[in-house]
Amino acid sequence: GENVEQHPSTLSVQEGDSAVIKCTYSDSASNYFPWYKQELGKRPQLIIDIRSNVGEKKDQRIAVTLNKTAKHFSLHITETQPEDTAVYFCAASAGGSTLGRLYFGRGTQLTVWP
Amino acid sequence: NAGVTQTPKFQVLKTGQSMTLQCAQDMNHEYMSWYRQDPGMGLRLIHYSVGAGITDQGEVPNGYNVSRSTTEDFPLRLLSAAPSQTSVYFCASSYPGGDSPLHFGNGTRLTVT
Numbered sequence: 473g474e475n476v477e478q479h480p481s482t483l484s485v486q487e488g489d490s491a492v493i494k495c496t497y498s499d500s501a502s503n504y505f506p507w508y509k510q511e512l513g514k515r516p517q518l519i520i521d522i523r524s525n526v527g528e529k530k531d532q533r534i535a536v537t538l539n540k541t542a543k544h545f546s547l548h549i550t551e552t553q554p555e556d557t558a559v560y561f562c563a564a565s566a567g568g569s570t571l572g573r574l575y576f577g578r579g580t581q582l583t584v585w586p
Numbered sequence: 587n588a589g590v591t592q593t594p595k596f597q598v599l600k601t602g603q604s605m606t607l608q609c610a611q612d613m614n615h616e617y618m619s620w621y622r623q624d625p626g627m628g629l630r631l632i633h634y635s636v637g638a639g640i641t642d643q644g645e646v647p648n649g650y651n652v653s654r655s656t657t658e659d660f661p662l663r664l665l666s667a668a669p670s671q672t673s674v675y676f677c678a679s680s681y682p683g684g685d686s687p688l689h690f691g692n693g694t695r696l697t698v699t
Binding site for chain 2: 473478481503504506508514515516517518521523561565566573574575576577578579
């Protein structure tokens, strides 16, 4: 099945700096790559997603890039703010016989210091 | 529109007890799933369903049962609780097809003593 690896596991930045989280996946049939943000004690919520026919997608301060050849995708947060502090999860959809299943990375704890 | 509703929010069980975690969604989503979240392990899929009457195992299915008699409901049953099942459990739903966002419930924090 799909294997998603996420790095780093923790990331601390100063307010206003940029943050980058990287993920790799193993199944070349995967075609959907969402990112979720989970604040302490809350449920994961979708912040941005990208499909395999697109290389980059932006939504205000966040962007995701996808390199299907290398099988990696990244989350970029610019002008970070304290409210960006959370755990971020990447995920990849399964292909083949398990189409539709999402496999998650282990998460990145992002801390933004004021 | 309530989205995905999970009950209870908290539960404490003794080893060997059984219980059912409830999950209901009102978005007419065909795809529903259960995840457990443990520190440093991310979200691991327990069971999932692509429609009423159809269920399948995820990555960590042992010790859990599911059924899907209606589109709206997807309960998770712990047959004989063990301390290793102490975790936070999330139910999630989406449209089918493999490229639709998952909508998560608020989670159930389960402690097994």
